[in-house]
Amino acid sequence: MRSRDTRPDGPAAGRYAVQLTDVTRRYGEGPAAVLALDAVSAGFEPGTFTAVMGPSGSGKSTFLHCAAGLDRPTSGQVRLGPQELSALRERRLTELRRTRIGFVFQAFNLLPSLTAEQNITLPLRLAGRRPEAGRVEDIAHAVGLGDLLARRPSQLSGGQQQRVAIARALVTRPEVIFADEPTGALDPESARDVLGLLRRAVTDLHQTVVMVTHDPTAAAHTDRAVFLSAGRIVDELTSPGADRVADLLSGLRRAA
Numbered sequence: 001m002r003s004r005d006t007r008p009d010g011p012a013a014g015r016y017a018v019q020l021t022d023v024t025r026r027y028g029e030g031p032a033a034v035l036a037l038d039a040v041s042a043g044f045e046p047g048t049f050t051a052v053m054g055p056s057g058s059g060k061s062t063f064l065h066c067a068a069g070l071d072r073p074t075s076g077q078v079r080l081g082p083q084e085l086s087a088l089r090e091r092r093l094t095e096l097r098r099t100r101i102g103f104v105f106q107a108f109n110l111l112p113s114l115t116a117e118q119n120i121t122l123p124l125r126l127a128g129r130r131p132e133a134g135r136v137e138d139i140a141h142a143v144g145l146g147d148l149l150a151r152r153p154s155q156l157s158g159g160q161q162q163r164v165a166i167a168r169a170l171v172t173r174p175e176v177i178f179a180d181e182p183t184g185a186l187d188p189e190s191a192r193d194v195l196g197l198l199r200r201a202v203t204d205l206h207q208t209v210v211m212v213t214h215d216p217t218a219a220a221h222t223d224r225a226v227f228l229s230a231g232r233i234v235d236e237l238t239s240p241g242a243d244r245v246a247d248l249l250s251g252l253r254r255a256a
């Protein structure tokens with residue numbers, strides 16, 4: 001089933017947690033220039049889980065980096081709620097990334113010298129805030145870390161490290177969590193657990209999650225899959241089933 005019109009200028013405009021409008025990202029100049037994103041528009045409503053998919057080189061990472069304020073588009077607009085990101089200087093953007101955006105990466109990106117608990121509270125401490133009483137325990141419980149808070153990353157399995165990363169992403173109650181291949185380094189069982197947690201963050205905590213993934217099974221946990229090819233959004237599915245996603249992806253790979 002195709003989703004209803006959720007383009008940023010469509011009927012649901014103004015309701016998005018994140019909104020990209022005509023975002024173009026060009027790398028390099030002249031004949032060697034690469035158009036990694038070509039006037040892409042997309043909106044992500046609060047409390048939804050979206051997969052961003054496409055063949056290798058289709059622009060997924062560039063899309064995520066522009067949407068998350070880690071990279072600046074060559075042209076076009078990115079809004080986080082009402083805030084236009086291009087209007088912000090680097091320092092404000094860094095602050096905003098720390099407090100209003102959560103990140104989950106394939107390689108976990110935890111600080112090895114800190115305990116799980118210290119990793120989880122790092123975004124708050126960097127923003128000069130203290131966790132509310134009981135907040136870390138609640139999150140640790142929600143992601144199944146229970147009694148592992150005193151351990152360092154090297155004392156945790158990959159799946160447990162990704163739970164810490166998810167807890168860290170949740171701790172500030174961000175407007176959106178961007179996940180870049182969050183299950184890419186995990187065995188199938190840990191991958192399922194991590195996807196279940198992201199799903200619960202959306203369904204139970206009303207978080208908004210945008211996840212880049214190559215994996216049709218991962219996409220099947222989401223509400224919507226958006227497909228990129230050669231820097232453009234070429235298709236999307238709501239309630240995407242793994243088989244349908246796999247078919248669509250192989251068609252795009254053949255065409256790439």
Ligand SMILES: Nc1ncnc2c1ncn2[C@@H]1O[C@H](COP(=O)(O)OP(=O)(O)OP(=O)(O)O)[C@@H](O)[C@H]1O
Nearest residue numbers: 027034035036054055056057058059060061062063
């Ligand atoms: N820093 C860069 N300089 C030049 N070209 C780049 C740069 N980063 C990405 N590209 C190019 O932009 C296009 C999109 O890259 P991107 O990494 O966004 O794709 P992707 O879909 O995430 O790929 P993959 O699935 O392989 O990670 C590719 O052609 C890539 O070679």
